[in-house]
Amino acid sequence: MIKAPLLILRKDLLVLRHSPALLGVLIAYPLVIALLIGLTAAYANAKPRVALVDLDGIPHRVVIAGKSFDVDGLIDQVAQNVEIVRMSEGQASQQLQSGRVAAVVTIPPGFVGELKGLVTSPHLTLATGTGGITPRVRQQMQALVYNLNRKLQSAFIQADIEYVNLLLHGGSGRVLGRRFSIIGLDGTARLLKQLPRSPQVATIEDFVNDARLALALTGTAIRATASPIELDEVTGQGRTSALSAQVQAYGLAITIAFLGVLLAAGALAAERDENAIGRLVRGLVGLGQLVVAKVALAVTVALGLGLALLLAFGIAVEAGDVRGGQPWQRLPLVLLGVVLAGAAVGAVGALIGGLARESRTASLVGILVVLPVVFLGLVPSEIVPVAAWISDAFPFAHAVRFFASALYDGSPWRVVGEEGAWLVGLGAVFGVLARLSARRLAA
Amino acid sequence: MSVAPLLAARGVSRSFGNHVALAPTSVEAHPGEVLALVGPNGAGKSTLLAILAGALPPSSGSVERGDGVRVGWMPQRPAHYGRLSARQNLELFARLEGVGEPDALLERLELPDDGRPSAALSVGNRQRLDLAISLLGDPQVLLLDEPTAALDPRQRRRLWETAAAVRTGGGAVILVTQNVEDLERVADRVIVLLDGRVVFDGPVAEYLRSEAAGALA
Numbered sequence: 031m032i033k034a035p036l037l038i039l040r041k042d043l044l045v046l047r048h049s050p051a052l053l054g055v056l057i058a059y060p061l062v063i064a065l066l067i068g069l070t071a072a073y074a075n076a077k078p079r080v081a082l083v084d085l086d087g088i089p090h091r092v093v094i095a096g097k098s099f100d101v102d103g104l105i106d107q108v109a110q111n112v113e114i115v116r117m118s119e120g121q122a123s124q125q126l127q128s129g130r131v132a133a134v135v136t137i138p139p140g141f142v143g144e145l146k147g148l149v150t151s152p153h154l155t156l157a158t159g160t161g162g163i164t165p166r167v168r169q170q171m172q173a174l175v176y177n178l179n180r181k182l183q184s185a186f187i188q189a190d191i192e193y194v195n196l197l198l199h200g201g202s203g204r205v206l207g208r209r210f211s212i213i214g215l216d217g218t219a220r221l222l223k224q225l226p227r228s229p230q231v232a233t234i235e236d237f238v239n240d241a242r243l244a245l246a247l248t249g250t251a252i253r254a255t256a257s258p259i260e261l262d263e264v265t266g267q268g269r270t271s272a273l274s275a276q277v278q279a280y281g282l283a284i285t286i287a288f289l290g291v292l293l294a295a296g297a298l299a300a301e302r303d304e305n306a307i308g309r310l311v312r313g314l315v316g317l318g319q320l321v322v323a324k325v326a327l328a329v330t331v332a333l334g335l336g337l338a339l340l341l342a343f344g345i346a347v348e349a350g351d352v353r354g355g356q357p358w359q360r361l362p363l364v365l366l367g368v369v370l371a372g373a374a375v376g377a378v379g380a381l382i383g384g385l386a387r388e389s390r391t392a393s394l395v396g397i398l399v400v401l402p403v404v405f406l407g408l409v410p411s412e413i414v415p416v417a418a419w420i421s422d423a424f425p426f427a428h429a430v431r432f433f434a435s436a437l438y439d440g441s442p443w444r445v446v447g448e449e450g451a452w453l454v455g456l457g458a459v460f461g462v463l464a465r466l467s468a469r470r471l472a473a
Numbered sequence: 474m475s476v477a478p479l480l481a482a483r484g485v486s487r488s489f490g491n492h493v494a495l496a497p498t499s500v501e502a503h504p505g506e507v508l509a510l511v512g513p514n515g516a517g518k519s520t521l522l523a524i525l526a527g528a529l530p531p532s533s534g535s536v537e538r539g540d541g542v543r544v545g546w547m548p549q550r551p552a553h554y555g556r557l558s559a560r561q562n563l564e565l566f567a568r569l570e571g572v573g574e575p576d577a578l579l580e581r582l583e584l585p586d587d588g589r590p591s592a593a594l595s596v597g598n599r600q601r602l603d604l605a606i607s608l609l610g611d612p613q614v615l616l617l618d619e620p621t622a623a624l625d626p627r628q629r630r631r632l633w634e635t636a637a638a639v640r641t642g643g644g645a646v647i648l649v650t651q652n653v654e655d656l657e658r659v660a661d662r663v664i665v666l667l668d669g670r671v672v673f674d675g676p677v678a679e680y681l682r683s684e685a686a687g688a689l690a
Contacts, residue, residue, distance in 0.1 A: 473530075
């Protein structure tokens with residue numbers, strides 16, 4: 031029962047070995063996929079170009095509320111996330127139209143003066159394009175304004191606290207450009223002690239003491255009301271996104287989907303191309319056994335290439351000294367997923383091969399089927415639920431979720447169990463359909 | 474003949490869509506008999522042979538095979554794996570048939586054993602490879618579809634020696650041919666197919682005198 035499929039599998043592997051061009055494509059394919067994913071990841075991490083139009087002529091350093099700000103330093107901090115390019119208003123408008131910059135930030139005339147005045151809030155203007163990157167740029171610019179406000183806020187709070195300290199301890203200061211000197215509450219208390227005791231003096235002394243106690247708490251209170259919730263950032267704890275679970279999971283699933291479908295479809299249809307199907311179905315190999323052999327071919331190649339991809343990713347992760355490293359102990363679980371996914375996509379391929387009856391047609395139909403299935407699997411279900419439903423009817427999306435969970439979930443068993451069951455179920459359904467379609471080969 | 478046939482087709486027919494390739498036809502192959510199927514292109518000869526071989530399911534009717542009778546089939550078109558060598562093809566089919574190593578057949582049919590893929594062999598060599606595959610397991614019935622089309626005279630003579638050996642061993646041969654010389658040399662009986670129907674069934678000598686032979690000449 032199992033001997034005939036194994037002999038056909040061995041034959042198919044021999045045929046693969048005798049096909050150097052096809053073998054080369056099979057080896058190169060995962061590398062190309064990994065490269066494409068890497069490029070996509072790099073694009074995702076690329077800095078959007080943002081034009082800065084300075085109509086106020088801001089100097090390199092600005093003193094606000096008695097605190098000196100390094101304008102260039104602030105821009106450099108923002109440039110960690112976006113590439114800020116200074117240009118004229120006309121240039122910026124032109125480049126925004128042509129899409130060469132993703133957004134234009136304009137600093138209007140009188141911006142710094144308004145800021146120094148501490149009376150009204152000056153405005154920055156953000157003009158964005160219409161590309162897919164716009165929401166990201168908008169977020170970056172909102173983050174920029176947030177960060178600037180935080181830095182200014184601390185300067186303003188410091189200035190306010192200094193005024194309070196003047197009230198408390200006395201001294202000289204400046205408000206709206208006018209200098210002043212006050213004795214403060216400390217000085218008032220000292221003066222009161224020099225006055226003859228009386229009920230009125232005692233009442234004023236009580237007020238001064240209360241006021242000193244209250245104002246002593248003002249600094250903390252101002253800081254607390256300015257920032258009711260503080261966010262402490264702890265960076266460098268996670269994996270780099272380029273080698274994250276999704277990248278590895280998609281790399282594996284795309285490779286297995288393409289190769290499994292194309293190999294199984296081509297190999298089954300080739301039995302008819304080679305005119306060997308007639309010999310086989312004369313009691314040597316049943317059509318069901320033939321389908322099993324092609325599914326086994328998909329699984330075997332998926333295992334080989336899947337392992338190679340995982341090792342390549344692992345070496346890249348270790349060489350890149352990525353925090354957390356490659357989860358090597360999860361390798362057997364991922365390989366189990368590779369087997370299930372390989373079998374399920376192999377069954378899809380066998381179905382296509384049976385229907386197409388001719389290997390070239392089968393390969394073409396295989397690509398035409400796999401491409402939209404892969405794209406549907408990439409569409410988030412929250413955005414287009416229908417795409418997710420259609421995608422769920424094919425093994426690709428389940429393979430992605432299985433691999434992602436097996437690689438990085440703390441407790442992957444529920445997801446792996448569910449997605450594994452999906453893959454087994456889909457494999458069985460497509461396997462039965464493939465067996466039915468294989469009748470066309472012998473007809 | 475009163476002896477039970479080794480292989481028999483009982484009212485087999487085959488249609489491809491609306492096209493009737495073979496009308497209901499009955500054929501028997503008896504021990505020690507060489508039966509020739511003749512007829513113009515598209516008459517249904519190869520279809521009948523494929524049905525007798527079990528390679529093509531009939532649309533109606535049935536094929537009966539004697540107990541333990543092995544049937545070897547050499548189709549008209551090459552039916553082996555072009556990327557595998559002659560030896561690899563023979564080894565694969567020998568294992569699937571559950572018979573021993575095919576070295577003797579390789580040697581007997583003078584097949585190249587240099588590891589070249591069979592797709593790179595000459596048409597004649599590919600035809601001999603198909604013959605070798607059909608001879609795996611020493612079949613009692615040999616079905617040959619235009620077996621001499623690409624063979625040189627020496628290989629043709631060897632083929633007929635092989636067919637004669639099957640016949641003298643108590644087996645039967647059914648061959649499709651367009652060659653009168655083949656008929657005179659090896660056939661005992663001739664069946665003429667025309668448009669999927671049997672129009673003549675009789676001894677070779679009778680066929681050669683018949684109108685059917687004249688029409689096909």
